[in-house]
Amino acid sequence: MDPDDVLPMRPxxxxxxxxxxxxxxxTGGLGDVAxxxxxxxAAAGCDVRVLLPAYPRLMQALPQRSLVAHVxxxxxxxxxxxxxxxxxxxxxxxxxxxxxxxxARDGNPYLGPDGxxxxxxxxxxxLLARVAALLSSGDSPLTWRPQVLHCNDWQTGLAPAFLHxxxxxxxxxxVMTVHNLSFTGSFDAALMTDLGLPWHAFRFxxxxxxxxxxxxxxxxxxxxxxxxVSPTYADxxxxxxxxxxxxxxxxxxxxxLSGILNGIDTVVWDPARDPAxxxxxxxxxxxxxREGRAALQRALGLAAQDTAPLLGVISRLTEQKGLDLLLQxxxxxxxxRMQLAVxxxxxxxxxxxxxxxxxxxxxxxxxxxxxxxxxxxxxxxGADLFVMPSRxxxxxxxxxxxxxxxxxxxxxxxxxxxxxxxxASGPPLHDGTAxxxxxxxxxxxxxxxxxxxxxALWRDRPRFEALQRAGMxxxxxxxxxxxxxxxxxxxxxxxxxxx
Ligand code: ADP
Numbered sequence: 001m002d003p004d005d006v007l008p009m010r011p012x013x014x015x016x017x018x019x020x021x022x023x024x025x026x027t028g029g030l031g032d033v034a035x036x037x038x039x040x041x042a043a044a045g046c047d048v049r050v051l052l053p054a055y056p057r058l059m060q061a062l063p064q065r066s067l068v069a070h071v072x073x074x075x076x077x078x079x080x081x082x083x084x085x086x087x088x089x090x091x092x093x094x095x096x097x098x099x100x101x102x103x104a105r106d107g108n109p110y111l112g113p114d115g116x117x118x119x120x121x122x123x124x125x126x127l128l129a130r131v132a133a134l135l136s137s138g139d140s141p142l143t144w145r146p147q148v149l150h151c152n153d154w155q156t157g158l159a160p161a162f163l164h165x166x167x168x169x170x171x172x173x174x175v176m177t178v179h180n181l182s183f184t185g186s187f188d189a190a191l192m193t194d195l196g197l198p199w200h201a202f203r204f205x206x207x208x209x210x211x212x213x214x215x216x217x218x219x220x221x222x223x224x225x226x227x228x229v230s231p232t233y234a235d236x237x238x239x240x241x242x243x244x245x246x247x248x249x250x251x252x253x254x255x256x257l258s259g260i261l262n263g264i265d266t267v268v269w270d271p272a273r274d275p276a277x278x279x280x281x282x283x284x285x286x287x288x289x290r291e292g293r294a295a296l297q298r299a300l301g302l303a304a305q306d307t308a309p310l311l312g313v314i315s316r317l318t319e320q321k322g323l324d325l326l327l328q329x330x331x332x333x334x335x336x337r338m339q340l341a342v343x344x345x346x347x348x349x350x351x352x353x354x355x356x357x358x359x360x361x362x363x364x365x366x367x368x369x370x371x372x373x374x375x376x377x378x379x380x381x382g383a384d385l386f387v388m389p390s391r392x393x394x395x396x397x398x399x400x401x402x403x404x405x406x407x408x409x410x411x412x413x414x415x416x417x418x419x420x421x422x423x424a425s426g427p428p429l430h431d432g433t434a435x436x437x438x439x440x441x442x443x444x445x446x447x448x449x450x451x452x453x454x455x456a457l458w459r460d461r462p463r464f465e466a467l468q469r470a471g472m473x474x475x476x477x478x479x480x481x482x483x484x485x486x487x488x489x490x491x492x493x494x495x496x497x498x499x
Contacts, residue, residue: 011045011046012045012046012486012489012490013047013048013144013148014041014047014048014049014146014148014489015049015050015051015132015135015136015146015172016034016038016041016049016150016152017050017051017052017128017132017156018033018034018050018051018052018152018155019052019053019109019110019128019152019155020034020052021052021058021094022034022035022036023035023373024055024057024058024061025052025055025109027109027110028180028316029180029394029395030152030153032262032264032265032397033177033179033229034050034052034152035265036263037262037478037482037485038050038092039090039478040263040477040478040479040481041482041485041486042091042092043479043482044479044482044483044486045486046486046489048092049092049093049094049095049144049146050094051094051097051128051131051132051135052094052096052097053097053099053102053109053128054084054096054103055103055104055105055106055109057106058094058096059084059096059098062087062088062094062096064086064087065084065085065096066084066085067082067083067084068083068084068085068095068141068142069082069141069142070082070083070141071083071097071134071141074127074130074131074134075130075166075195075197076193076195076197077123077193077194077195078127078130078194078195078196079099079102079123079127080099081097081098081099081127082097083095083096083097083098083141084096084098095135097131102123102124102127121187122188122194122213123191123194123195125154125155125158125185126194126195126215129155129156129158129159129161129162129215130158130159130162130195132151132156132159132162133149133159133160133162134162136149136159136163136167136171136174137163137166137167137170137172138171139170145172146172147172147173147489148174148175148492148493149163149172149174149175150174150177150485150489151174151175151176151177151219152179153177153178153180153183153185154183154185154214154216155185157176157185157219158185158207158218158219159174159219160174160176160219160221160222160223160224161197161206161207161218161219161221161222162197164201164222165197165200165201165206166196166198173224173489173492173493174224174492175223175227175488175489176220176223176225176226176227177226177227177228177229178226178228178229178237178394179228179394179395181216181228181237181242181243181246181394182244183216184214184215184216184244184246185214186209186210186212186215187213187215188212188213189202189208189211189213197213205221207221209245209246210245216246217249220246220249221249221253223256224256224492225256225257225258225488226250226256227259228257228258228259228260228394229260229261229262229394229395230259230262230394230395230396230415230416230418230419230420231258231259231260232259232415232418232419233259233392233394233395233416234257234258234259235259236392236414236415237250238250238251242392258484258488260481260485260488261395261416261419262395262397262478262481263476263477263478264400264404264476264477264478265478266404266476266477266478269380269400269404269405270404271289271381271404271406271472274377274381276374276377277292277377277381278291279291279295279381281381281406283406283468283472286406286465286469289381289405289406292382293306293310293383293384295378296310296341296378296379296381297339297382299378300368301362301363301366302339302363302365302366303339303363305337305339308336308337308338308339309338309339309384309385309455309458310338310339310341310382310384310385311333311340311383311384311410312341312382312383312385312402312407313326313340313342313343313344313387314379314380314398315343315344315388316344317345317346317347317350317351318346318347318350319347319350319391320392320393321388321393322388322389322391322412322442322447323354324350324353325389325443325444325447326387326389326444326447327357328444329445329447329448329451330357330361330365331360332448333448333451333452334357334365337364338364338451338455339364339365339366340365341365341366341379341382342354342358342366342367343368343372343379345369345370354367354369355367355369380401380405381405381407383402384407384458385409385410385451385454385455386398386407387410387447387451388402388410388411388412388417389410389412389439389442390412390415390417391412391414392414393411393414393415393417395416396411396415396417396420399420399421400420400474400476402436403420403421403436403471403472403474403476404471404472404474405472406468406471406472407471408424408437408464408468408471409421409436409437409471410436410437410451410454411436411438411439412438412439412440412442413438413439413440417438420474421435421438422435422436423436423437423438424436424453424454424457424467425453433470434470435467435470435471437450437451437453
């Protein structure tokens with residue numbers, strides 16, 4: 001046995017495999033997590049390395065790198081690849097998997113210029129998972145061997161299957177984290193051959209899901225431990241409404257499943273030191289936040305007024321995020337002098353719906369379609385209230401950014417939103433627990449009623465400021481999550497953990 005496995009004080013060696021990493025390549029919460037959790041794990045005493053595809057943006061950002069291995073003869077039709085080692089500015093070591101034909105593409109890592117999935121995504125992320133497994137096995141070309149392979153979402157979900165079927169008994173333990181269960185990574189079964197997976201793996205208790213090869217199902221079935229990004233979502237996905245057909249499997253493995261709330265990057269998201277803001281502020285200088293609001297109104301062409309709250313939205317524009325409910329409720333809210341600033345992109349009909357809304361309410365509603373980090377920071381700071389009516393929300397980051405920016409969130413009670421936002425009508429405001437507004441029914445009426453309730457409280461300055469301060473005080477730093485992941489790693493790597 002490796003002595004590191006029995007000496008608890010030695011750093012735990014973890015390979016963190018992901019398909020995106022903020023700030024370089026990010027489509028959502030997974031990118032934020034990959035950009036922050038590994039550093040927090042290192043700070044908690046982990047020897048962590050991150051495996052990522054060598055996207056052009058990462059290669060350009062990390063010109064100082066060394067070639068550490070050629071990986072070939074991986075089986076099936078998998079192409080040979082090179083492995084580069086580089087260090088991020090903070091010192092974190094990353095391994096870049098370089099297979100030009102698969103990863104040398106700019107832009108969204110999953111979608112081509114036509115907005116559709118790249119047709120070879122199965123090979124692209126199959127290779128990533130294959131190499132993650134190889135590096136976590138006794139067959140690795142590197143001398144550094146992880147004790148735990150941490151996989152994230154479907155893109156690396158197949159790695160536990162490769163470990164199980166191709167490296168039995170000679171591999172690291174594996175942890176599968178679900179950032180969003182609704183993306184299952186489902187491919188034609190013929191991909192099995194191309195990826196070099198043996199056909200006996202194509203079983204209901206391995207990688208098969210409704211007659212197809214599912215990367216996420218494989219990870220959920222075969223990883224030693226499963227985590228998801230909030231305690232409430234960990235409960236919800238055991239039910240058919242949220243389980244995407246995987247609820248039976250998850251219930252079967254519930255003793256291996258835990259929910260760990262994401263942290264946020266408290267350096268990047270800090271209203272006291274945010275370079276994107278014209279006016280910085282903290283809980284002691286809350287009055288200055290109003291200048292940020294005026295700046296946002298100017299920047300977005302909204303009328304300069306402060307008689308009703310300005311609502312902010314930064315989101316993918318999809319039904320998951322419940323923004324169709326906001327579209328239905330918006331005329332009612334905007335007719336009460338409230339203002340709305342929306343930044344997002346997503347489904348074409350919803351983008352159009354928001355454009356039409358802005359056209360109907362010039363000066364009261366501003367809509368920016370696209371991805372814009374700077375504007376996202378300015379909306380968090382300049383809005384009075386943040387709207388997030390998600391139908392489901394594995395964790396959600398924007399409600400935590402809002403809390404930190406003194407912009408109380410209005411959320412539906414689901415997933416990570418339920419775990420982070422406490423309604424103002426619950427505990428007395430002076431006890432400092434309440435920090436926002438929560439509603440239950442996924443309906444435009446429930447949303448509008450809650451926004452109106454929030455607007456009424458916004459007019460009551462001292463009580464509203466108590467709510468803002470409660471949110472700003474909360475500690476959403478990654479160190480809390482890192483300690484919990486470390487406990488999961490130790491459990492996964494413990495020989496007593498075997499099924
Ligand atoms: P999800 O991962 O489901 O999209 P999260 O709230 O977990 O939702 O994370 C979304 C992340 O992406 C946040 O950091 C948010 O600020 C950011 N984001 C989403 N849409 C945009 C946009 N249009 N412009 C800038 N940032 C955005």
